[in-house]
Amino acid sequence: MAERPLHEHTLGNGLRVVVCEDHVVPLAAVNLWYAVGSRHEQPGRTGLAHLFEHLMFQGSGNVAEGEHAALMESAGAAFNATTSFERTNYFETVPVSHLELALWLEADRMGTLPAALTQVNLDNQRDVVKNERRQRYDNVPYGDAFEHLCALTFPSGHPYAHTPIGSMEDLDATTLDDCRDFFATWYAPGNAVLSIVGDVDPEETLALVERFFGHLPAGAAVPGAADGRLGPISKLTTRHVTADVPSPGYFGMLRLPADGTHELEAAELATEILGGGSGSRLYDRLVRRDEIATELGASVIRFVDGPSAALIQAMGPDTEAIAAAIDEELEAFAANGPDEDEAVRAVALAERGFLESTETVTGLANSLSQQATQFGDPARVFSAPARAAAVTSADIQNVAARWLAPGARAVVTYGAAE
Structure with a gap:
């Protein structure tokens, strides 16, 4: 657009x-x-x-x-x-x-x-x-x-x-x-x-x-929000939930940089390469090759006033094996970064996501309000593809090494009572 x-x-x-x-x-x-x-x-x-x-x-x-x-x-x-x-x-x-x-x-x-x-x-x-x-x-x-x-x-x-x-x-x-x-x-x-x-x-x-x-009163100045800034997660924190679920499940969350930064653009592309659908590294490893998961996905939640977050979700009978495989893939990615095809695919998917979110008058209006509210510039919505395209493979590798480190995340696992 x-x-x-x-x-x-x-x-x-x-x-x-x-x-x-x-x-x-x-x-x-x-x-x-x-x-x-x-x-x-x-x-x-x-x-x-x-x-x-x-x-x-x-x-x-x-x-x-x-x-x-x-x-x-x-x-x-x-x-x-x-x-x-x-x-x-x-x-x-x-x-x-x-x-x-x-x-x-x-x-x-x-x-x-x-x-x-x-x-x-x-x-x-x-x-x-x-x-x-x-x-x-x-x-x-x-x-x-x-x-x-x-x-x-x-x-x-x-x-x-x-x-x-x-x-x-x-x-x-x-x-x-x-x-x-x-x-x-x-x-x-x-x-x-x-x-x-x-x-x-x-x-x-x-x-x-x-x-x-125009006739509505301006109202008082809003109070300042609490400081939400945090760095990457530094350790593994886990919680197991015993519940009647269709399959054991693995859910992980990692902190990412705040929205509005070049670093977050790189982190979102890294997350896409790692877990964004059936073409991702984690899907290929856990679902296709090792066959230890039946479902795998990863996504990013953007936050402006604090760290954003990456979510990783997998379903499979052995959540410990899933966790170990995810750690191996994160370690390899941090060490070697993406190949050229992975980076190109991730940028193309980011552009498609932008087009899908703004192709209707409803979606565009929402995106304009978002950019005006959070960054003071509604026209910033139109530069989303360019911001993604400006990310290099080195940027992706660097952000992965800092924010997507193996063994440093919050994890919740689900399993039926024994």
Whole structure:
């Protein structure tokens, strides 16, 4: 994708706005990122950022409970929201004729959500989130692996040591005052980026944004987040979970450099070469040659405010043999680095990933909000392929030697009771 002209503007209240024209189809994607996620939560209130995401759909000053979804559905919109460690985002893609409705709904809940915060709504959505936790984490095979890994990879009290879903105890302890304080602290125009991509006129769209959002108060300056910087993991930390699982499972996590660095670009390519699909080294070794695993995969989670993370997952009857083979492959990779074909393939896959994430107006709007929120530059999205292509084989080898060392990671294994 060639770089497209972006129209950027900051309202008087601090809301950053990015508009990008795309006249292929008569759609408009509205994407709103708030710079708040689970890493900003206070001890004893884990899960509040995600719980608040649910509360944002329960009405606002001029929107009744359930009306937000009903209006979006009647407009033929695709809409949702997600919460992660560093942000919460809300998005809807609508026929361009309903752009005003989407903007009005987002502005109304940004400005007046506390008017609809009731104990009934809090209790209902708390139960929804707790049920989501049961269905996705507590009552499915390997569902709590990521929680265990975060707790092992990051020190107690570190911003990334707990996951966005939160604990049952903290969810139960959350009060209406906690929710009001959370909104007042984080849900202000100055802590948000609004991106609009589609069949729109930039000047008219910016005028609409000013009309719906311009009168909202700026809010107080957000508090500084806790320092999340850490170096590589220096030792092996393990945890075994006895559970009724289909197969013994191996899950590993390693720290990586922070997002926004050349080193992370190299680390992501290294992870792709090692475990990114059936063409990777680990897949070839564990699944094809040694036949000690039936599944193998590796991926990267990018974090800006602390170390990113590499995940390695394998299923097979002997998790000790899997661990030993992974160590051997990491050691060989750190010593010799990738061959030319591996490096070329990894860069090509990175470019494909960029194209897939930005090929729709919905995906591009999200990527623009991300880059504006985390790096202050929405146009940075278009340089992703070039950043990957600038990584050399020596860069990949160097980052592997430092961050992907054998025997230095957090590991969670699963197996049935004997």
